[in-house]
Amino acid sequence: xxxxxxxxxxxxxxxxxxxxxxxxxxxxxxxxxxxxxxxxxxxxxxxxxxxxxxxxxxxxxxxxxxxxxxxxxxxxxxxxxxxxxxxxxxxxxxxxxxxxxxxxxxxxxxxxxxxxxxxxxxxxxxxxxxxxxxxxxxxxxxxxxxxxxxxxxxxxxxxxxxxxxxxxxxxxxxxxxxxxxxxxxxxxxxxxxxxxxxxxxxxxxxxxxxxxxxxxxxxxxxxxxxxxxxxxxxxxxxxxxxxxxxxxxxxxxxxxxxxxxxxxxxxxxxxxxxxxxxxxxxxxxxxxxxxxxxxxxxxxxxxxxxxxxxxxxxxxxxxxxxxxxxxxxxxxxxxxxxxxxxxxxxxxxxxxxxxxxxxxxxxxxxxxxxxxxxxxxxxxxxxxxxxxxxxxxxxxxxxxxxxxxxxxxxxxxxxxxxxxxxxxxxxxxxxxxxxxxxxxxxxxxxxxxxxxxxxxxxxxxxxxxxxxxxxxxxxxxxxxxxxxxxxxxxxxxxxxxxxxxxxxxxxxxxxxxxxxxxxxxxxxxxxxxxxxxxxxxxxxxxxxxxxxxxxxxxxxxxxxxxxxxxxxxxxxxxxxxxxxxxxxxxxxxxxxxxxxxxxxxxxxxxxxxxxxxxxxxxxxxxxxxxxxxxxxxxxxxxxxxxxxxxxxxxxxxxxxxxxxxxxxxxxxxxxxxxxxxxxxxxxxxxxxxxxxxxxxxxxxxxxxxxxxxxxxxxxxxxxxxxxxxxxxxxxxxxxxxxxxxxxxxxxxxxxxxxxxxxxxxxxxx
Numbered sequence: 001x002x003x004x005x006x007x008x009x010x011x012x013x014x015x016x017x018x019x020x021x022x023x024x025x026x027x028x029x030x031x032x033x034x035x036x037x038x039x040x041x042x043x044x045x046x047x048x049x050x051x052x053x054x055x056x057x058x059x060x061x062x063x064x065x066x067x068x069x070x071x072x073x074x075x076x077x078x079x080x081x082x083x084x085x086x087x088x089x090x091x092x093x094x095x096x097x098x099x100x101x102x103x104x105x106x107x108x109x110x111x112x113x114x115x116x117x118x119x120x121x122x123x124x125x126x127x128x129x130x131x132x133x134x135x136x137x138x139x140x141x142x143x144x145x146x147x148x149x150x151x152x153x154x155x156x157x158x159x160x161x162x163x164x165x166x167x168x169x170x171x172x173x174x175x176x177x178x179x180x181x182x183x184x185x186x187x188x189x190x191x192x193x194x195x196x197x198x199x200x201x202x203x204x205x206x207x208x209x210x211x212x213x214x215x216x217x218x219x220x221x222x223x224x225x226x227x228x229x230x231x232x233x234x235x236x237x238x239x240x241x242x243x244x245x246x247x248x249x250x251x252x253x254x255x256x257x258x259x260x261x262x263x264x265x266x267x268x269x270x271x272x273x274x275x276x277x278x279x280x281x282x283x284x285x286x287x288x289x290x291x292x293x294x295x296x297x298x299x300x301x302x303x304x305x306x307x308x309x310x311x312x313x314x315x316x317x318x319x320x321x322x323x324x325x326x327x328x329x330x331x332x333x334x335x336x337x338x339x340x341x342x343x344x345x346x347x348x349x350x351x352x353x354x355x356x357x358x359x360x361x362x363x364x365x366x367x368x369x370x371x372x373x374x375x376x377x378x379x380x381x382x383x384x385x386x387x388x389x390x391x392x393x394x395x396x397x398x399x400x401x402x403x404x405x406x407x408x409x410x411x412x413x414x415x416x417x418x419x420x421x422x423x424x425x426x427x428x429x430x431x432x433x434x435x436x437x438x439x440x441x442x443x444x445x446x447x448x449x450x451x452x453x454x455x456x457x458x459x460x461x462x463x464x465x466x467x468x469x470x471x472x473x474x475x476x477x478x479x480x481x482x483x484x485x486x487x488x489x490x491x492x493x494x495x496x497x498x499x500x501x502x503x504x505x506x507x508x509x510x511x512x513x514x515x516x517x518x519x520x521x522x523x524x525x526x527x528x529x530x531x532x533x534x535x536x537x538x539x540x541x542x543x544x545x546x547x548x549x550x551x552x553x554x555x556x557x558x559x560x561x562x563x564x565x566x567x568x569x570x571x572x573x574x575x576x577x578x579x580x581x582x583x584x585x586x587x588x589x590x591x592x593x594x595x596x597x598x599x600x601x602x603x604x605x606x607x608x609x610x611x612x613x614x615x616x617x618x619x620x621x622x623x624x625x626x627x628x629x630x631x632x633x634x635x636x637x638x639x640x641x642x643x644x645x646x647x648x649x650x651x652x653x654x655x656x657x658x659x660x661x662x663x664x665x666x667x668x669x670x671x672x673x674x675x676x677x678x679x680x681x682x683x684x685x686x687x688x689x690x691x692x693x694x695x696x697x698x699x700x701x702x703x704x705x706x707x708x709x710x711x712x713x714x715x716x717x718x719x720x721x722x723x724x725x726x727x728x729x730x731x732x733x734x735x736x737x738x739x740x741x742x743x744x745x746x747x748x749x750x751x752x753x754x755x756x757x758x759x760x761x762x763x764x765x
Contacts, residue, residue: 145527148442214295700740
């Protein structure tokens, strides 16, 4: 149950404030200034944000544009108790956490704890989920378990990316942008009516490029300990395209087909040493020194990487009657990733990992939506099938134990795939018990079936060199003719690793509309993340690898208030929550003798309690001036962790769970008449310290709080054709860490962007 002692008095004060708000009027409320209504589809129907008993943050296209938000990772500044980042050593793989629940490891076989939906289509894998924001209608972030309204269950929350619907007019918009580090962006979107008021086609394309924030020394000479060249580090080279068609043959039927493709050729990110490494230059025995620039590195792998992701979807809405709507969503997606990760951060082949991944998914969702009088109902059937495969080499040192670069290496090869079939039935009912009291109840039944093959092999490979795309064994990018098999640690077929899980996830909410301005609600929801198989499993150490690990579950209580006060000039929403996080899927690593060094097991070893509070407010101070506040507090504690038959929770902590997050922003808009309109925005974003690993502190952790200052200025022409914008982010050029590695070879850190600026010009016609 909810028991946050320090929040009782503030919550009581907030209730008192809301109670008197409907009676008393302040001088501020006498002016004819009001906030605009925010519409969301969190409950599968269009509703006012203030009437939805769900913790949700919604940003529309204009807000995203004014703030200069160009990637979903920037949403973490705006949403309480949320973290969204590019995974360590990657550019476009998403690591998302909401209220301390997510998934740190993007390896195939693991499911994300936070679901990403693009136009109601679920993205099963985090690769290419760092979505660039363009041609978007709005983005909604829902906090807490989701499942009784969504095709795929998510344990932590959901990110809903909703693209712009067509207006039916022939129109286009072109945007060019330049900025720091030689940023060069070009975006074009257009739509054209084919059949008046019936058939429209549209397209959007974006080419986004930028030089790196730092450099990676390459061309290492093992004899002299010098470098002959360099590559960009933290650069960007992304091409994104979308095509769509909307067809409305009658008043009752709407059909939308859409296709998209993302191609990311940004260099592989190289981490920098966050603590001195024990590795030394073979030429002189001197240690490898870290650069004073945190964005520089000296990784020995090639920096050529590629992420490709594409998909097709079909959505059909049919009004059976004035009260009943049937919706069908079909989606097919596939992706491929090639990357090379250097875990030691030096040019030596001490711990290099060439890797490749592929995934494909297909889903069907049939949804029923009914509304009449006091009753609203959403129900659906969902079917998902997918395959996620991958392989990586762990290129270590020579069998003698000394790192070198002559092409002869000990190689640990790990690979396999996971087939997933998920079937679910969900239903959600809203019933108005009275004019002011509404009961919402939902239930979801899910069956997840998975089978997997897992291989863990040891090779000696004789032609593996740094900086090449053939590094590693024939298991990934190398030549099988150069490999000698030394040992087989794991060889599990999909017949051996085959398991299914059934889960029932209920939810219930009660909301009370105290008056036109204030609504209180209490809710309870359960969510789960599916079980699976440890793709790194070493069957020679753990014979139970084929048995897999079970789902993890979260039970969440919420007590919230949503209010729009002082004649709609203040929007004030607050929530306190209490979560029981059980059967957490934790990776427990065990030290092993060289050349293997370690083995890992994924087990349901953890239990956690997460309590916290969130506050979101928007104040329209004058007709042109407004302020906003998003504040989150969270106390996330591991209460039990089983390792080796003992409770080791005293030495473990929750990862990616800062105690405090927040943003305060000021926004000013002014109509200039024939000269157009300006919009100015400034925001101060705060984030507390956080850990990257459950079981160990690391110099790669962000071990202290930090604050980022951003600002923007936008001008819109009176005829609404031209937009000119300037954005400056991280104005104070703060240095902060976003992820890292802590392994036997050393500790590496990855960093958030330094101070950057962007100037853009758009023309709509």
